Amino acid sequence: MTQSPDKPWATSPPLTRCSGCDLVLQPCQTGSDHLAICPRCATKLAHGRRLSFNGEIALALTILVLFLPAHLLPLLSIDLLGKTITTSVLTGAEILWSSFPFVASLVIFCASFAPLLFTCALLVLHLSRRRQSIRWFRPAVRVIAHSRHWVMADVLMVSLAIACFKIQDYATLHFSVGLACYATIQILLSVLLVRVNTQRYWDAFTQPTPLPNHTPLMRCDHCGLTQTVKQDTRCHRCHQVLHPRLIRSEQKTWACLITATIFLFPANLFPISILFSNGIRLEDTIFSGVASLINNGMPGIAAIIFTASIVVPVAKILGLSLILISLRCTTAITPRQHMWLYRGVKWIGKWSMMDLFVIAFMVALVDRGRIMDFMPGPGAIAFGLVVVLTMLATEFLDTRLIWDHHERQTRHTLTDR
Numbered sequence: 001m002t003q004s005p006d007k008p009w010a011t012s013p014p015l016t017r018c019s020g021c022d023l024v025l026q027p028c029q030t031g032s033d034h035l036a037i038c039p040r041c042a043t044k045l046a047h048g049r050r051l052s053f054n055g056e057i058a059l060a061l062t063i064l065v066l067f068l069p070a071h072l073l074p075l076l077s078i079d080l081l082g083k084t085i086t087t088s089v090l091t092g093a094e095i096l097w098s099s100f101p102f103v104a105s106l107v108i109f110c111a112s113f114a115p116l117l118f119t120c121a122l123l124v125l126h127l128s129r130r131r132q133s134i135r136w137f138r139p140a141v142r143v144i145a146h147s148r149h150w151v152m153a154d155v156l157m158v159s160l161a162i163a164c165f166k167i168q169d170y171a172t173l174h175f176s177v178g179l180a181c182y183a184t185i186q187i188l189l190s191v192l193l194v195r196v197n198t199q200r201y202w203d204a205f206t207q208p209t210p211l212p213n214h215t216p217l218m219r220c221d222h223c224g225l226t227q228t229v230k231q232d233t234r235c236h237r238c239h240q241v242l243h244p245r246l247i248r249s250e251q252k253t254w255a256c257l258i259t260a261t262i263f264l265f266p267a268n269l270f271p272i273s274i275l276f277s278n279g280i281r282l283e284d285t286i287f288s289g290v291a292s293l294i295n296n297g298m299p300g301i302a303a304i305i306f307t308a309s310i311v312v313p314v315a316k317i318l319g320l321s322l323i324l325i326s327l328r329c330t331t332a333i334t335p336r337q338h339m340w341l342y343r344g345v346k347w348i349g350k351w352s353m354m355d356l357f358v359i360a361f362m363v364a365l366v367d368r369g370r371i372m373d374f375m376p377g378p379g380a381i382a383f384g385l386v387v388v389l390t391m392l393a394t395e396f397l398d399t400r401l402i403w404d405h406h407e408r409q410t411r412h413t414l415t416d417r
């Protein structure tokens with residue numbers, strides 16, 4: 001799609017900078033089954049097998065059609081103590097709202113609001129692209145870029161399965177139509193999250209225009225446009241302020257990691273769930289809950305909870321801390337290995353939410369008053385803060401700093417010789 005030359009976003013240089021390491025590269029055309037990656041840091045640059053724009057619109061519209069049935073119809077029902085209890089996606093969050101608003105808000109945002117926001121922003125993006133409206137196109141791309149990391153429909157489905165395993169000894173389960181609708185939404189969202197690339201939409205507004213290869217180039221962090229550096233510090237295309245690196249990336253990441261480490265102690269020391277059964281109060285921390293699952297003959301579920309609630313948060317904190325420390329001193333780990341570590345930390349980040357989703361489902365299914373009742377403990381609030389802070393830390397870290405440090409060390413070594 002060609003833009004008129006009088007528009008400031010209608011030019012694009014023939015060269016591009018890698019978003020992972022800032023290496024200047026020549027763009028290449030990928031076939032239907034080819035993948036283009038950066039030769040230095042292995043960051044994905046282009047993927048030939050992508051949905052067409054019309055295919056993305058069709059999937060987004062299908063998600064919107066199924067969204068109301070998936071949330072209004074029950075996911076499942078159980079027969080517990082002579083009563084039939086039904087639960088939907090947000091039933092547990094509604095019950096938690098009065099006593100634990102932070103946990104409830106986090107569940108609502110990740111399970112429903114973020115998927116809805118992502119889908120609506122995608123439709124607005126395509127509509128504004130067709131109408132050539134940069135006014136709506138720019139914020140829609142920004143919403144997609146930030147909301148996609150908080151879409152956790154797949155984590156919710158796994159959490160529902162774990163809650164069903166935990167309660168199957170107490171009740172009979174009956175699955176409903178709402179579960180099929182939400183499972184379909186999860187599958188379609190997974191396809192979109194893998195295929196959607198915000199820079200691809202920005203590139204649909206432009207056609208490459210040759211620029212001198214020797215000119216200084218800078219990549220815009222918002223739209224991905226690589227452009228010449230001029231006195232004007234704003235991007236030619238999206239008009240955002242250009243920065244060589246993310247502002248205060250190290251400081252923000254350290255602040256999130258240190259705060260997450262502090263909250264990690266109450267998250268594991270205080271009860272994360274409280275069960276009332278026949279007048280007996282049973283408090284479980286994350287560790288005791290895992291031990292209880294093993295004693296009850298569910299080692300598989302215990303392993304999943306242990307990995308998501310203990311291993312993953314600790315691994316994220318240690319992994320990001322190792323990367324940050326390596327920016328200030330010499331380590332045996334290569335920059336490429338640091339990039340793989342960062343990608344692993346980023347991928348596993350959202351799975352820490354599993355325990356909070358399980359708590360929300362258990363509250364909805366076992367809230368039976370004096371005979372049997374279930375509620376989260378104070379550890380759930382601290383654990384929710386750990387999840388949010390570690391995910392923010394991942395977003396704040398600019399991986400190009402890894403390669404900046406490597407280049408400085410290389411120059412220093414050559415100078416010493």
